[in-house]
Amino acid sequence: MHHRPVPRRPHTARLSPLEELEQSFLALARTARPLTMPAHLVCDDPSEEAWPVDQIRVRLAHPSTRPELRARTWSEVVRRAHELGEPWAVVAVAMTVPVLRRMLSRLARPAHLERQEVEQEALAAVAVALAEVDAGDPGADRELFAAADRAVHRLVYAARRRGEREAGEPMVHLGRLRARATVEDLEGLTVSDEYQVLARAVRARVVDVAEAQLIARTRLQGESMGTLAGERGVSMRQLYRHRTAAEQRLASHLRHQAR
Helix, strand or coil: CCCCCCCCCCCCCCCCHHHHHHHHHHHHHCCCCCCEEEHHHCCCCCCCCEEEHHHHHHHHHCCCCCHHHHHHHHHHHHHHHHHHCCCHHHHHHHCCHHHHHHHHHCCCCCCCCCHHHHHHHHHHHHHHHHHHCCCCCCCHHHHHHHHHHHHHHHHHHHHHHHHHHHHCCCCCCCHHHCCCEECHHHCCCEECHHHHHHHHHHHCCCCCHHHHHHHHHHHHCCCCHHHHHHHHCCCHHHHHHHHHHHHHHHHHHHHHHHC
């Protein structure tokens, strides 16, 4: 099977989060010994036993691919990500890129919300959901896409609230955010049920104060990850990874408590 070379960009060009992931993914697929998967997962009568993962993704995203083949392929992708780790976790997240691109192209985002931040938010949400989704769930891919969709819409809503606040316009509050209290663990932040969850997680040492503040300020207060990255002297990518790891621990802790 003929493989196109991985496209190269000038060193001065800054890759977006989706482009950066795509470059890493294609580097796995378009080498002399590409990362492959069994072709029969996604094709009824393949001409070859195994296909590079980029060809698997092309077939996976094609509208003519039957739902049962798509579910079978996603099940194997998620299983490998869970059981084998890297590079399969990168492959699993990269498999969502075609859908994420379409999703984000339709997203109406405020002018002050950068595309880079929206893309990173979507990818972080997929990474968190990937750790939780059941490989045996025939709707595993839909779970990943839904997680990304929820995350970017929360981000857009928070950005709009921030814009309204900066413009001095009235803010629309969602139900549970109307009740306010104060929690010392978060150094006097005004809190609601969501902040109480974070405060209890700090007391249980699931996350530390800095991680709780990062989640609270970006998820609940709508502050920009770029602002916090500059404040903390780290890159946005590092900060997103830090938040993703903290949210994964928090999700695992809450799931354990719910049992």
